Amino acid sequence: MAAVPAPLAPYVTSVVAYDVRSGAPGTHRGLPSGSLTLVLPVGDPLDVGWSGAPQSRARHWSTLAGLSSRAAQIHHGGTQVGVQLALSPAGARALLGVPAAALAGEIVELPDVVPALAHLPEQLAETPAARRAGVVLRALARVGRSELRPRADVGLALAQLTRGVPVGAVAEEVGLSRRHLTTLVRAECGLAPKELQRVSRLEASRDALRAGRRLADVAAVCGYADQAHLTRDWTALAGCTPTTWLREEFPFVQDLGGGVGAESGP
Incomplete structure (x- = not known):
């Protein structure tokens, strides 16, 4: 996992230059999370779709998946190479110029959202593996507009909800009714507060399982x-x-x- 520069830290929660060679075709399960997922494959386009929705399956040279409470399925031929980033809901505004809700439940290509980044797949193909993550991060920093942020109270609410703070307590902390909070959170990220908490909890449990913790x-x-x-x-x-x-x-x-x-x- 590559280091994220401090100016991008509120927006990019992780970046990984991956090279996985299993030797046999297969399917990888992309789990729901509280982050948007940007994948830039190298060598072969990414063959991906939502689980249970075969009509959503397509091959892309850049894939941007919004928040969703369903898993994705990635089909591969035995080799997977590229760069994958997780973007916070705030990162959707600051780096992509749209609220995360605009991409909720969607799998699109990066140029459809940020045409200025259409060159990235070709550039990565010509870049040594050790430098690919840096190339993507610098490109995002160039097009980013850090002033495009969620409302302060919504940003705080999103942070608290993903940490598992009860919805009622979050509403009280930010000075909103539960109904108004639900409306604003859904409008910002595309998920209702309880749904956001559920996928964030799954994400936390995934990390704990990876670390070898008992169920x-x-x-x-x-x-x-x-x-x-x-x-x-x-x-x-x-x-x-x-x-x-x-x-x-x-x-x-x-x-x-x-x-x-x-x-x-x-």
Whole structure:
């Protein structure tokens, strides 16, 4: 994972130059998250669509996916190379010039939103792997307009909601009714507060699972009622259980101290 320059830190939550060679064709599951996802593949276009929506599947040389409570499916031929960035809802305004809500539930090509970045796929193809992430970050910084920010109260609400603060407490903190908060949050990111919290919690649990935490511990630290609740939410949002996802992503994982193979209930 590459370092994000300080001026872009509020807008780019992660950037990864990836080179994955599995040797066999397959499908990768892109989990819902509280960030927009920008992927710039190198070598082959990205073959992607929303899970359960085959009509959304297409091949792109740049892919920008908005916030969604459904998983994406990425089809590959055994080699995946490129750069992937996660953009915060504030980053949608500051770097792309549109509210995140304008892209919610959509998978589009980057030039459709920012024509000035249409050159990036070709430029990356001619750039050494070690420099690709920097090329993308500098290009975003050049077109970005940091003054395009969400309302201060909405920005604070989004930050608090993604941390798991109860909706009522967030509404009180920013001085809005729950109904007004819901309207403003949906207008900014495309998801209602509860839905945003749900995908953000899934994202946090994904990171904890990657770190090797036990399923029961992940449920406790990420705000699920119990392990069964964790499993139900994963099945509903990701389309699979946490154990299935771990085996897909890390096929040589045997056990997480009572984690893998120890899920509770349907």
